[in-house]
Amino acid sequence: MLNRRLTPLSRAGILAFIGFVLLILSRFVGELRNYQGAQVAVYVIAISSITLLTGYSGQISLGHGAVMAIGGYGAALSFSLWNFPFELAILFGAAVGTLSGFILGVAAARLSGPYLAGTTLALAVGLPTIADQFKVLGGEQGLSFDIGDAPTWVRKIGGADFTQYKWFFWICIIVALLSLWAITNLLHSNYGRNWRAARNNAVAASLAGINVARGKVLAFTVSSALASLAGALFGLLLGIVTPTAFPLSLSFAIVTGAVLAGVSNLAGSIVGAVVLVAIPEVSGALATHLGGSQKVTANLPGLVTSLLLILVVLFMPNGLRIKKFKGKK
Amino acid sequence: MLVHRRTKRGKLAITFVATAALAISALPAHAVNAYKVDGVSATTITLGITSPLTGAAAPGYNKVPYAMQAYFNYVNDNGGVNGRKIKLIIKDDAYNPVLAKSVTNDLVLQSKVFALVGSLGTAENEATTRFINDHNVPRLFINTGYSGFADATKYPTTYTVLPSYVMEAKIMGQYIKDNFAGKSVAIIYQDDDFGADALKGFAVAGTKFIAKIPYASGSQADPTVVGKWISGLAQAKPDVTIMFGVSSATAAALGGAYKAGFKTQWILGSVGGDGTTIATVAGPTAVGLLYGAIGASFLPAPTDTSDPYIAQFQAINTKYNAGASFDNNVLQGMNTAMLTVEALRAAGTNLTRASLLKAIAKSGSTFASAGFAPLGYSASSHVGYNGYWFGSYGPTGAIKPIGGTYTLYTTDSGSGAVTQTVSKRPAMPAKGLPNN
Numbered sequence: 102m103l104n105r106r107l108t109p110l111s112r113a114g115i116l117a118f119i120g121f122v123l124l125i126l127s128r129f130v131g132e133l134r135n136y137q138g139a140q141v142a143v144y145v146i147a148i149s150s151i152t153l154l155t156g157y158s159g160q161i162s163l164g165h166g167a168v169m170a171i172g173g174y175g176a177a178l179s180f181s182l183w184n185f186p187f188e189l190a191i192l193f194g195a196a197v198g199t200l201s202g203f204i205l206g207v208a209a210a211r212l213s214g215p216y217l218a219g220t221t222l223a224l225a226v227g228l229p230t231i232a233d234q235f236k237v238l239g240g241e242q243g244l245s246f247d248i249g250d251a252p253t254w255v256r257k258i259g260g261a262d263f264t265q266y267k268w269f270f271w272i273c274i275i276v277a278l279l280s281l282w283a284i285t286n287l288l289h290s291n292y293g294r295n296w297r298a299a300r301n302n303a304v305a306a307s308l309a310g311i312n313v314a315r316g317k318v319l320a321f322t323v324s325s326a327l328a329s330l331a332g333a334l335f336g337l338l339l340g341i342v343t344p345t346a347f348p349l350s351l352s353f354a355i356v357t358g359a360v361l362a363g364v365s366n367l368a369g370s371i372v373g374a375v376v377l378v379a380i381p382e383v384s385g386a387l388a389t390h391l392g393g394s395q396k397v398t399a400n401l402p403g404l405v406t407s408l409l410l411i412l413v414v415l416f417m418p419n420g421l422r423i424k425k426f427k428g429k430k
Numbered sequence: 431m432l433v434h435r436r437t438k439r440g441k442l443a444i445t446f447v448a449t450a451a452l453a454i455s456a457l458p459a460h461a462v463n464a465y466k467v468d469g470v471s472a473t474t475i476t477l478g479i480t481s482p483l484t485g486a487a488a489p490g491y492n493k494v495p496y497a498m499q500a501y502f503n504y505v506n507d508n509g510g511v512n513g514r515k516i517k518l519i520i521k522d523d524a525y526n527p528v529l530a531k532s533v534t535n536d537l538v539l540q541s542k543v544f545a546l547v548g549s550l551g552t553a554e555n556e557a558t559t560r561f562i563n564d565h566n567v568p569r570l571f572i573n574t575g576y577s578g579f580a581d582a583t584k585y586p587t588t589y590t591v592l593p594s595y596v597m598e599a600k601i602m603g604q605y606i607k608d609n610f611a612g613k614s615v616a617i618i619y620q621d622d623d624f625g626a627d628a629l630k631g632f633a634v635a636g637t638k639f640i641a642k643i644p645y646a647s648g649s650q651a652d653p654t655v656v657g658k659w660i661s662g663l664a665q666a667k668p669d670v671t672i673m674f675g676v677s678s679a680t681a682a683a684l685g686g687a688y689k690a691g692f693k694t695q696w697i698l699g700s701v702g703g704d705g706t707t708i709a710t711v712a713g714p715t716a717v718g719l720l721y722g723a724i725g726a727s728f729l730p731a732p733t734d735t736s737d738p739y740i741a742q743f744q745a746i747n748t749k750y751n752a753g754a755s756f757d758n759n760v761l762q763g764m765n766t767a768m769l770t771v772e773a774l775r776a777a778g779t780n781l782t783r784a785s786l787l788k789a790i791a792k793s794g795s796t797f798a799s800a801g802f803a804p805l806g807y808s809a810s811s812h813v814g815y816n817g818y819w820f821g822s823y824g825p826t827g828a829i830k831p832i833g834g835t836y837t838l839y840t841t842d843s844g845s846g847a848v849t850q851t852v853s854k855r856p857a858m859p860a861k862g863l864p865n866n
Contacts, residue, residue, distance in 0.1 A: 240623055241552070241647065242552060242553060242623045265560070340559075340560045340561075341553070341557045382536070398522075403484075
């Protein structure tokens with residue numbers, strides 16, 4: 102997928118094929134798997150926003166949960182207040198998030214390392230609670246973002262028992278694949294090369310005529326666009342957008358996903374997303390199997406995530422990926 | 431960061447594995463249920479609950495599901511419900527609607543629960559509504575006082591149990607009118623739908639405030655915020671001050687007033703008035719600050735062992751819920767579990783989701799429970815308790831009815847009048863085992 106020799110068109114072909122297979126598959130599995138599949142797709146977009154920002158542009162953000170909140174609120178607000186159709190609402194959410202990302206990016210370009218991490222962390226802590234303060238944002242109750250069932254023409258294609266969760270799966274998979282296609286192309290363009298150059302050696306990059314600061318702002322903006330798009334889809338999956346839907350732990354979860362994936366590995370974002378969705382289920386099964394006390398059960402997912410993170414950083418610093426094939430060179 | 435030059439085959443392999451991982455995640459969760467009704471077999475009834483077991487909202491609330499489980503185990507040891515044992519699956523949502531939705535999905539689609547009981551939180555229940563409605567899953571006795579859930583058209587399978595915050599405020603307003611006529615009143619309230627519901631109720635009751643002090647949920651942890659509450663109160667000099675917030679805010683307000691030497695007659699909302707929870711969040715000495723305050727409840731005081739329900743529930747708690755101190759949370763959990771058992775019994779041996787909902791609509795108002803207020807269930811109303819009694823706190827944080835008897839005020843969430851009655855509730859079934 103990341104092969105530089107592939108043209109954008111052939112990448113589109115591969116992704117379209119993957120999408121086709123997944124959509125067909127959705128007909129044969131239960132609602133729970135469809136919902137989880139949709140969650141995976143949303144996490145793929147969110148994690149790839151971190152991959153792009155950290156892995157390719159070298160900036161660290163612990164506050165992308167807040168950017169997701171901006172996207173979610175933008176979408177829900179335009180949907181419930183101004184009666185936008187949901188497709189437009191999602192785009193609107195992403196547009197608001199992109200704009201905020203640009204403003205943030207201008208500030209971020211002046212900061213680096215722990216300072217940038219701290220600033221974005223503060224954003225993740227503070228921003229979602231702002232919604233409590235404004236009536237138009239629905240307070241603690243949040244804003245409804247229930248898009249209802251799939252339109253008739255989709256249900257005709259999708260089959261008789263085309264539930265809402267299947268519809269969610271379709272929407273999220275299509276958006277995720279489109280996003281992956283766009284990011285892959287971007288990373289293989291001039292911009293992607295400039296980001297990598299600036300990340301590896303900023304001084305050398307500027308001597309080579311690359312505008313490092315502008316590149317950083319652009320990377321933050323694009324990354325925010327992706328995160329807010331994921332946030333809008335997140336709201337769609339929930340049917341509601343509330344301050345508690347975007348807790349600090351969400352920001353950490355997507356960074357965790359990116360680290361598990363190997364932070365400069367776009368295809369790995371799918372693996373990271375699957376792991377994030379699978380952890381609660383796996384640890385739940387583990388807890389039942391072990392028959393531990395209730396407190397253990399409740400805290401097990403956190404423990405599994407932390408352990409996995411530590412192990413990956415120690416033993417597989419490039420993420421959960423299969424060993425390189427000994428291909429001919 | 432590292433950049434790896436990988437071979438074409440390597441990349442293709444990664445893409446393949448990633449796609450396969452996604453595809454595997456889409457494989458069927460498990461085999462199809464062998465029984466006709468989800469969660470019901472010849473020998474068991476599986477129920478589910480979502481509640482905060484971890485996170486900021488967990489202290490206190492995390493006791494509710496285990497108290498329910500303890501009561502169900504007690505019933506199971508005494509023959510179960512129509513020959514079936516009740517199994518309760520408890521899921522942590524950390525008071526987060528995202529998690530609530532995902533664990534509710536698990537409960538309904540994977541664990542195949544028959545019904546949800548006692549799920550906690552307004553936003554958490556709201557987030558799962560659409561899914562619950564689509565799947566026609568009974569959602570009984572939810573732990574939230576938000577008045578919106580009374581809408582039986584919007585929430586056809588949902589039954590509330592707590593009186594709404596609007597009812598509580600209306601009743602409190604009436605109580606102030608009756609007992610503190612001509613006195614000046616101030617209020618500290620949580621500035622969200624919780625507080626908005628309360629202000630709505632006070633407006634209907636015609637309560638006039640000389641000072642209204644809103645606070646953002648969570649800001650009670652900041653001493654300067656609490657300092658502002660108290661200086662605001664000291665300036666307005668109210669005779670009566672209503673505290674309509676959660677336990678940590680109550681503890682902060684009482685502590686701040688004590689330190690500043692500010693005196694007023696405190697009236698505490700039911701949510702923030704549990705002595706044991708205040709001791710958990712603010713330390714055991716904080717309960718002393720409750721002394722002399724007035725509080726409202728619809729259940730008997732958890733310390734009142736002369737009450738048959740309390741005595742029975744305490745005995746069950748000792749045997750089946752080892753290590754948990756008996757407080758309002760445990761009481762609320764056991765009481766909800768008792769109502770659940772009665773609802774399941776009323777639905778009969780041929781248990782279906784439809785028969786369960788029908789049984790509550792038909793006979794829910796006659797269920798025996800510890801609550802002093804009547805249950806309002808009928809074909810058109812899904813609202814549970816609709817009243818409160820007032821008590822005063824002793825030096826140990828225990829609440830006792832004012833005047834020694836439980837005088838009950840009842841009302842609705844609309845513009846209906848507040849009426850004062852002497853509580854009459856169904857007698858407790860022998861050994862606390864429903865026999866309806």
